[in-house]
Structures are given as C-alpha cells and as structure tokens.
Amino acid sequence: MTADALPLRRWPRRVGYGLAFGAAGLAVLLPSGTAGAGLFFATQVLTPARWYPLVVRSVVDSEVELTRTEDTERSMPLGLAWRGGHAVLGDVVRVERNTVVRRVTSVVRGSLRAGLRAYTSGSVFEGDPQSVHGLPFTSVFVPGELGHYPAWVLPGSDTWVIGVHGRGASRVEALRVLPTLAATGVTTMVISYRNDLGAPASPDSYYHLGATEWQDLVAACAYARSAGARRIVLYGWSMGGAVVLNALRNEAVPDVAGLILDCPVVDWTATLRMQAAQRRLPGALTWSAIRLVEQRIGVRLADLDFSSFRPAVPTLVFLDGDDRVVDPAPTRSFAQGAGARLVETTGGGHVRSWNVDAGRYERELTGFLSALG
Incomplete structure (x- = not known):
C-alpha cells in the first residue's frame, strides 16, 4: 500500500x-x-x-514469498514493512497462482520470517539521510503555528529545495531522491507537518488535505530564509503537491524559483x-x-482544485499512468495548462516513477535544477 x-x-x-x-x-x-x-x-x-494486507509465506536465503497482489507483482524496488521491521525488495523471481517470490536486497530492521503480516511501500528506504545514503544532515525544529516541526537539512548552496511528503507518509518519502539533490549542490530541507509522527497535532487530529498544512510549509520556508536561503524550489509528493500548490496560490512563499511535483493531488x-x-x-x-x-x-473540495492554477515558475511534474490512488487526468491537464515539463511512466502506480526508472527520473530532476541556474 x-x-x-x-x-x-x-x-x-x-x-x-x-x-x-x-x-x-x-x-x-x-x-x-x-x-x-x-x-x-x-x-x-x-x-x-496503516493496513497490513500481505502475508509472508516463506523466507529462503535471499528470497521471500508473499501474497500475490498487483503491487507485489511489480518488478521494481519496493520497501516491505511489518510491525518492528523493514526490508528492501528487489526483482520478482517468479509468480505463482496466489503468491509472488521476490529477492530481498536487504533487511534494514527486524527479522523477516514466515507468518508476518506486511505491506509494500514505494518509498523503499527506512532511516535517515546518513544511515541510508551516508549523507550528512542536521535535524532541526521549525517553529510554526501549532508548535515545532522536525525537519532534515542537508547542506549546500543558497538555493534550497524543500520537500513535502504525502498524506499518511513521512520524510522517508524523500530518501529516494536525496543523493540526486545533494549531487546538484543545493541545500535540501525535508519537512514534516501537522499530525505527522513527532509533529504537533491539529486541533481535530484530521488531515485537511492541504487546506491548513500549507501554513506549516510557509513556516519551513521562513526558517529556510532565516538560515540563508535566497531561492526556494518546492517539491511535493501526492498530498504534498496539494500543500505546495495551496501555498503558491495563496502567494505565501516569496523567492520561489521552481516547482517539482510527483503524482500531486490536483483535484x-x-x-x-x-x-x-x-x-x-x-x-x-x-x-x-x-x-x-x-x-x-x-473547506469545500472545489477550493482545493488546482486544475486551472498557473504557477508563475518553471515546473516539473512526474506522473505514473497506472496511478490508482490519485486521479492522473487532472494532473495532465494542469501540466499542459501550466506549460510544465511532464515526465510520465507506466507500471509503477502512485508516486512510483522513480521506482520504475530511477535513471530517467534522476536525469530529469538534475536537468531541471541545472536549468534553474
């Protein structure tokens, strides 16, 4: 899931x-x-x-047998998480009638064994920038409307890329792209927002689908400017895309130089x-x-429809045509109307373009940031 x-x-x-x-x-x-x-x-x-729809049927050497689902059949890097553990899955070895056998690239935490209930994750990795990729970073706390929000800051230039994860996810969503961002020389800040683990809860404890979370992004941008950011690139995955678009439409973030969206919720x-x-x-x-x-x-959901919004900054949009979580049609319309660079993959599902073709994703990301100067 x-x-x-x-x-x-x-x-x-x-x-x-x-x-x-x-x-x-x-x-x-x-x-x-x-x-x-x-x-x-x-x-x-x-x-x-959090749901655990998969059953681990067996584990033999570096192979695991799992419940057969649309997701477990996807031969691309995925995370496999269970209560108290996390592993990274590699290629599909074979597909049986009701099960799928996949290679296990690594077991990051816990013990992978038969009988466990688990779920797959497109975020792949678990940990922090140092433990996963050896990238130095600082843990900071951003003062905001409801309290202090934890964030990672990876040092670089005075251009800051600020990453915003999706609904029900966490900062680990950004781990896939952090080496690419670091290689471009930018500073990267990966934020949290209200109702995240370790962050303040909203008064009603509900996600507001970007309608209030954008204020936490504004607080993070203010922190970045106070720490030396002169230009800001906003990067949103899924609902994080709605958070970013709402902040931009409210003209709440100055000095934005570019926008990156990955399977954003446009409508x-x-x-x-x-x-x-x-x-x-x-x-x-x-x-x-x-x-x-x-x-x-x-809030009326019509007020969270960004289909006709036209950001006044260069925009890069990643999209997978097999997304069954967020309707891709409004994203295509948005990208066309905004004159954005649209990079579309197939076969991955929601926020999985990197998983489908990491090389292409990273080249597009690097080229976009390089073009910003």
Whole structure:
C-alpha cells in the first residue's frame, strides 16, 4: 500500500444499492444509511490507518514469498514493512497462482520470517539521510503555528529545495531522491507537518488535505530564509503537491524559483470519486462521503482544485499512468495548462516513477535544477 492509498475495501453491493434505491420508498432510511457509509469512507480519507494486507509465506536465503497482489507483482524496488521491521525488495523471481517470490536486497530492521503480516511501500528506504545514503544532515525544529516541526537539512548552496511528503507518509518519502539533490549542490530541507509522527497535532487530529498544512510549509520556508536561503524550489509528493500548490496560490512563499511535483493531488473531488468507484460505492454514498469530508475540514473540495492554477515558475511534474490512488487526468491537464515539463511512466502506480526508472527520473530532476541556474 502506498503512503496515500486508502485500503481497498468495497462496500457490499447489496447494501450499497439497497440504500441508494430503497430511498424511493423509504426516504427516511437513506440519510442514516448513507451517513454510515459516507462516515466510514470520510474517516479513511482524513485519518489514515496503516493496513497490513500481505502475508509472508516463506523466507529462503535471499528470497521471500508473499501474497500475490498487483503491487507485489511489480518488478521494481519496493520497501516491505511489518510491525518492528523493514526490508528492501528487489526483482520478482517468479509468480505463482496466489503468491509472488521476490529477492530481498536487504533487511534494514527486524527479522523477516514466515507468518508476518506486511505491506509494500514505494518509498523503499527506512532511516535517515546518513544511515541510508551516508549523507550528512542536521535535524532541526521549525517553529510554526501549532508548535515545532522536525525537519532534515542537508547542506549546500543558497538555493534550497524543500520537500513535502504525502498524506499518511513521512520524510522517508524523500530518501529516494536525496543523493540526486545533494549531487546538484543545493541545500535540501525535508519537512514534516501537522499530525505527522513527532509533529504537533491539529486541533481535530484530521488531515485537511492541504487546506491548513500549507501554513506549516510557509513556516519551513521562513526558517529556510532565516538560515540563508535566497531561492526556494518546492517539491511535493501526492498530498504534498496539494500543500505546495495551496501555498503558491495563496502567494505565501516569496523567492520561489521552481516547482517539482510527483503524482500531486490536483483535484481532490476527482480523486475521491475515483477511489469510491474502485470500492463500488453508489453515487449517493460517494456524494455523502465528499460532503462529510468538507464538513469535517471546513473547506469545500472545489477550493482545493488546482486544475486551472498557473504557477508563475518553471515546473516539473512526474506522473505514473497506472496511478490508482490519485486521479492522473487532472494532473495532465494542469501540466499542459501550466506549460510544465511532464515526465510520465507506466507500471509503477502512485508516486512510483522513480521506482520504475530511477535513471530517467534522476536525469530529469538534475536537468531541471541545472536549468534553474
């Protein structure tokens, strides 16, 4: 499961359609039934829970046998996490009827053994810049609206790249690209925001889908400027892209020289409708869930639609055509309208373009930053 993914639990068809169509004769039943289904979906959106859908069937030497899923069949680098442990998966060795055998590149923490329940992660790595890549960094705390937010700072020039991870993820999402960023000579700051582990919680403990988190990014940018940043490049993964776009649209971050987005949430309504359709939720239940999300965060999702927003800075967008977490169509429209450089891969899924073709990803990233001067 990717960082921003909702667990794919389909609403029972007989229940969903009973609620939707039964309203014609028993109108009083629809609000309560719809609210129940909508509440379940809305809660998944705003309070991500960690699920462990995979079973480790066996471990022999450097190979692990896992539950066969769309994700475990992807022959690309992935992380494998379980309670108390983390490993890095390499190539697919073979695919059986119900299982997949993959190479284990390394076991970073814990003991990988049969019987464990686990999940896959496109972030691949676990740890910090020094432990994973040998990159020197400083742990800092950024003062913000709700308290102090932990961040990593990797030293470099007075151009600062500020990375913003996705919903339910963490700073480790940036570990894949830190060596490339360091090689360009920029300073890199990877931030956290409200409701992250180790960061202050919002008053309601809900993610606000970028509607409030952008204020924590603004605080990080202010910190960067106080530490010597003269130009800032914003880099957002998934919901981090919505955070970045919201800050830019609010003109809250001066001195922005460039924008990098990886599978950003450009249109929350389109994304939630796509995810609801994958769970076979009837239209009435989807409508209810979206209204509940809006009620809980106090913002209309239409106000978090960036499809027609045109950033006044050079923009690089990564996208995987097989993204089933965030609707890719609004991102393509955004990139075209904004005159952005769009780099699209296939076969990876959400925020997995690096995993599909790390060489291409890193060349595009390096070239974009070099062109900024």
